[in-house]
Amino acid sequence: MTDVRTILRQAAEALGDRLEAELLLAHVLGVNRAWFFAHADDELGTDATAAFGGLVRRRAEGEPVAYITGTRDFWSMTLEVGPATLIPRPETELLVELVLERLPAGGRVLDLGTGSGAIALAVAKERPDASVTAVDFSEPALVVARRNAERHGLQRVRFAASNWYSAVVDERFDVIVSNPPYIESSDAHLGQGDLRFEPSSALASGADGLDDIRRIASGASAHLVDGGWLLMEHGWNQGQAARSILERTDLMDVFTAQDLEARDRVSGARLAVR
Numbered sequence: 001m002t003d004v005r006t007i008l009r010q011a012a013e014a015l016g017d018r019l020e021a022e023l024l025l026a027h028v029l030g031v032n033r034a035w036f037f038a039h040a041d042d043e044l045g046t047d048a049t050a051a052f053g054g055l056v057r058r059r060a061e062g063e064p065v066a067y068i069t070g071t072r073d074f075w076s077m078t079l080e081v082g083p084a085t086l087i088p089r090p091e092t093e094l095l096v097e098l099v100l101e102r103l104p105a106g107g108r109v110l111d112l113g114t115g116s117g118a119i120a121l122a123v124a125k126e127r128p129d130a131s132v133t134a135v136d137f138s139e140p141a142l143v144v145a146r147r148n149a150e151r152h153g154l155q156r157v158r159f160a161a162s163n164w165y166s167a168v169v170d171e172r173f174d175v176i177v178s179n180p181p182y183i184e185s186s187d188a189h190l191g192q193g194d195l196r197f198e199p200s201s202a203l204a205s206g207a208d209g210l211d212d213i214r215r216i217a218s219g220a221s222a223h224l225v226d227g228g229w230l231l232m233e234h235g236w237n238q239g240q241a242a243r244s245i246l247e248r249t250d251l252m253d254v255f256t257a258q259d260l261e262a263r264d265r266v267s268g269a270r271l272a273v274r
């Protein structure tokens with residue numbers, strides 16, 4: 001028998017990551033990480049020890065922690081995630097903040113490529129007055145997103161299968177938001193780390209990584225109300241490229257916002273107020 005403190009220390013050393021060890025043990029025990037403070041001296045039973053050992057091995061072999069536990073925290077919510085969805089990243093919370101700053105009372109939001117539903121559900125949670133539509137090309141991703149809506153009492157979010165704007169042709173929104181795929185299809189990172197396990201359709205987007213950003217940008221003006229905003233996440237080195245794509249549309253007030261690590265992360269623009 002081993003105590004919680006020791007087994008966590010061993011796993012943190014094996015994985016080179018204390019947080020990951022805690023997330024896996026919390027999952028096995030059905031507790032949250034705060035529990036460890038008061039229970040460091042508790043003895044762990046043999047079943048729990050064996051189960052934890054199995055998860056640590058899977059992680060050591062590369063499987064993302066979020067797919068092993070089936071969850072990832074985003075904004076103030078625990079979301080179900082799985083191999084059909086991208087794992088929400090902390091930097092994507094910037095996109096949520098920018099939406100909340102721009103969404104008028106009772107406004108309509110469209111989340112393109114919602115995946116686990118992270119952005120749409122965070123906005124819906126903060127803004128009960130908003131009408132939120134979330135679309136994804138992937139039916140398996142929509143199944144996960146709908147379960148997340150239910151889990152957080154946000155069934156009023158409308159989900160639809162859609163290839164970007166295909167399911168919302170006649171609709172206009174106050175804010176269109178997207179964390180689209182934006183990695184260059186030849187980027188070596190796609191074959192490394194967690195990305196190996198995530199859906200490539202949610203990650204890669206053509207030779208320069210900008211195919212989907214171009215599609216979303218070119219369709220935006222037909223789906224925004226006057227003064228409405230388009231906001232898209234992109235790579236740290238794509239700010240300039242994203243702005244020039246936006247500048248070639250009917251949209252104006254093009255800008256780029258930086259994430260907490262001061263990297264270009266989101267670019268946006270809006271339809272003129274007539």
Ligand code: GLN
Pocket residue numbers: 086089179180181182183195202203204
């Ligand atoms: N931010 C992710 C990464 O670089 C990519 C997500 C995306 O393509 N939307 O790992």
